[in-house]
Amino acid sequence: MTRSPARRVAALAAVVLTAAACDEALRPFLPPPVASLSIPITTFDSKIAFQSDRDGNLDIYLMNADGSAPVNLTNHAAADVRPAWSPDGTSLAFHTDRDGNFEVYTMGADGSAPVRLTNHAAFDGIVAWSPDGARIAFQTNRDGNFEVYVMNADGSGLVNLSNNPAFDGFPAWSPDGTRIAFQSSPGGNAEIYVMNADGSAPTNLTNNAAAESAPAWSPDGSRIAFHSGRDGNFDIYVMNADGTAPTRLTTSAASDLQPAWSPDGAQIAFSTRRDGDAEIYTMAADGSGPTNLTNHAANESFPAWGLTPGPPRPAHEIIDLLVAAVEDLVSAGTLGRGHGNALIVKLEAAARRLAEGNVQAAVNLLGAFSNQVQALVNGGLVAAMDGAALIEAAIAASSQLTS
Structure with a gap:
């Protein structure tokens, strides 16, 4: 049986979080089929x-x-x-x-x-x-x-x-x-x-x-x-x-x-x-x-x-796109500045670890980013479609690093 896109995203999210050694499991995340936030994780x-x-x-x-x-x-x-x-x-x-x-x-x-x-x-x-x-x-x-x-x-x-x-x-x-x-x-x-x-x-x-x-x-x-x-x-x-x-x-x-x-x-x-x-x-x-x-x-x-x-885009490019996407959400007023800054801190830290060659630390930080986005979605602080796009892009970057 072919998995739905939502189940594939959920399964990949679990892989990211396991790699991140997170104590708290990510709640099931079922994104809608189309995200309002577009993050081009693939080149064209x-x-x-x-x-x-x-x-x-x-x-x-x-x-x-x-x-x-x-x-x-x-x-x-x-x-x-x-x-x-x-x-x-x-x-x-x-x-x-x-x-x-x-x-x-x-x-x-x-x-x-x-x-x-x-x-x-x-x-x-x-x-x-x-x-x-x-x-x-x-x-x-x-x-x-x-x-x-x-x-x-x-x-x-x-x-x-x-x-x-x-x-x-x-x-x-x-x-x-x-x-x-x-x-x-x-x-x-x-x-x-x-x-x-x-x-x-x-x-x-x-x-x-x-x-x-x-x-x-x-x-x-x-x-x-x-x-x-x-x-x-x-x-x-x-x-x-x-x-x-x-x-x-x-x-x-x-x-x-x-x-x-x-x-x-x-x-x-x-x-x-x-x-x-x-x-x-x-x-x-x-x-x-x-x-x-x-x-x-x-x-x-x-x-x-x-x-x-x-x-697919390289992981470091996807991380840069994620930073820009979070900034766009803050500028549009759909994400609070404080929450946006906290997400960007994790992404910028992941970029630094990746530049240093510490791949596992970068994967861990991307997992923490996904956890935080999910928490914001669950709390009604980020739209589900935007959360879907952010998590999917973070998963794509992590997959690049762990494959």
Whole structure:
């Protein structure tokens, strides 16, 4: 039987406390599945997935964010197109006609284990993951015209969100999971709309006579990038999330399409034909510094920028992150300064012992830190989700030292 994440955390906590030779056992700690405090105990690699026909037909490729090391992930005789990252960076969704018509699939970020999620005679594709990874939005014409649907990440529980006689497609989930931006054409031309994640309250954000499509939320949710033909040819624009202050980022005579934000919001990838064939470019979020990443005679398009999990962080880096996390809780007013200082004293002592080469002393201090966090949680002085994140990170650091 597979242990739940909560039981794994509890079991690891017991190991830490035993190593710390604590007299008082840690009470059972069952953290919720998602912590409100994010402590990146694993490193991440910045990657861009895209579609390309460089091997004779359309496949999904993966490259580093600087354009190096492109790899064909799908390598299939069918057309595999329009990749979308899972929030944890371990999977890609895409659509493919390998079963005769376009269906939604997922696969590992390395191209392994493709799984078919939809099974319908209509078109299913143009996918977007919810920020919690639990659901996938996509467009389909299974009801006679294109609508935005949502389903569970395993393909179950399909729901028509847009339910509109006009074309609705190209969904993009907001980073907080509450809204979905999409393209709709109720008046005959394509506009960028936003609706609640349950399909309610659709609102036209662009309201322009030109065609606008391919919305992409900035990582902080404050802005939406899109492409628009309002200046005579398709360019990349960005606007506030409420539709105000649209700003043109590209001014090429060629078509610039399909924007995708970098995970840190500092850059935007897009597809452009300014070099004759379609290439993947990146630029700063203000439109400066356009750079050709693919530079290939084939056609590349639909970039998707994500972070793939790398190796665990070293213990000393995790301890530094824990200190910063405790300071953040104090600054936010969710942890008292006195309790925060006491936690930081233990962490800084653990860092010193580790620098001196006294690994066991560092492990003991991390165990004492975990005990103290648990006591604060039990006393209602730290939120359970924040406590879960702190203890999990301390366990990760201890595991690095004892493995």
